Amino acid sequence: MRPEDLMPEMTSLWIFGYGSLVWKPDFKYKRRKVGYIRGFKRRFWHGDNFHRGDENMPGRVVTLVEDHDACTWGVAYEVAGSQVEESLKYLNIREVVLGGYLTKMVEFNPQEENEASLFALVYIATADNPIYLGPASPGDIAAQIAACRGQTGHNIEYLLRLTEFMRLCCPEVEDDHLFSIEAAALALGRCQTHAT
Numbered sequence: 461m462r463p464e465d466l467m468p469e470m471t472s473l474w475i476f477g478y479g480s481l482v483w484k485p486d487f488k489y490k491r492r493k494v495g496y497i498r499g500f501k502r503r504f505w506h507g508d509n510f511h512r513g514d515e516n517m518p519g520r521v522v523t524l525v526e527d528h529d530a531c532t533w534g535v536a537y538e539v540a541g542s543q544v545e546e547s548l549k550y551l552n553i554r555e556v557v558l559g560g561y562l563t564k565m566v567e568f569n570p571q572e573e574n575e576a577s578l579f580a581l582v583y584i585a586t587a588d589n590p591i592y593l594g595p596a597s598p599g600d601i602a603a604q605i606a607a608c609r610g611q612t613g614h615n616i617e618y619l620l621r622l623t624e625f626m627r628l629c630c631p632e633v634e635d636d637h638l639f640s641i642e643a644a645a646l647a648l649g650r651c652q653t654h655a656t
Contacts, residue, residue, distance in 0.1 A: 473544050474580035475551070476568050478502050478534035479522040480511075480618060482625045486554070487547040489537040494629045495570040497582065501530035504601050504619075504641055507591035510558045512608060512615040519608035519615035520593060520601055522622070523561070523585035533630045536568045536580045555583040560591050571630070598637075602644035619645060 476497060477485065506523040513519030524532060539547045555561040561583035568580040585592060596604075608615040623642045626635055 471544070472538060472540045473548075474536045474538050474568060474578055475547065476534055476536045476566060476580035476582040478524065478532050478582070479622065481537075482535045482629075483621045485535075485537055487537075487539070487550050488543050489547070490540045490543065492535050492537045493568075493570045493572075493575070494533070494535055495568055496531045496533045497566045497568055497580075498531045499526060499528055500524040500532050500566075500584075501527040501637070502532045502635065503595070503637060504605070505592065505594050505596075506560070506585040506589070507593045508559070508608075508610060508615075509591055510610055511554075511612045512610040512618050514608075514610060517608050518591060518593070519610055519618070520604050521559075521615075521618060523592075524582065533626065533633050533635070535625075535629075536570075536578070551583070559583070559585065560589040561585045598640040598644045599648075601641050602648055605641070606645055606648050616645060 472490075475481070479502075501524070502522045503525050504520045504522055505525065506521050507513070507518035508521045509515050509518045511519070512521055556563075562585070564582055564584055565579050566582050567577050569577045587594065605615040605619050619642060623638060626633060626638065
């Protein structure tokens with residue numbers, strides 16, 4: 461599915477973010493909700509050779525990997541009217557052209573218990589993408605993140621902002637993959653500090 465195929469019929473659309481979109485959507489929206497989607501786990505398995513890395517040293521950013529038992533927390537943004545076309549055009553450049561992500565519609569469950577689920581557009585990078593990096597140990601992922609910088613900043617900022625979002629907005633949620641990489645990155649930072 462191409463996002464632009466949605467534009468003619470859509471007067472309102474929800475977009476789910478689980479990586480940098482949780483703190484930096486950079487598009488206008490009507491409202492936002494914290495919540496989760498089921499059937500996917502967030503993993504630092506995708507390469508980034510523009511925003512958080514370069515051609516020589518690609519950074520690591522998150523994508524979603526199918527897992528029946530998992531759920532991934534993030535933010536859904538509602539865009540309405542002219543915001544639909546504007547946000548999709550912007551995200552097509554940011555996520556598809558520069559990021560290598562594909563789109564999918566998923567069921568989003570708001571954090572508030574009394575709110576009904578809704579369908580949202582999500583961007584996912586798959587293993588057949590040329591800059592997909594795949595699994596690695598938390599230590600190896602952290603070392604790569606600590607070394608990389610791209611057009612929008614240091615890769616470590618991406619990691620720390622994502623962990624900050626989870627602690628502030630979803631404090632009851634355990635994300636072992638995310639927090640183990642954060643711990644490894646912080647330990648690496650302390651080691652480098654003591655070594656200098």
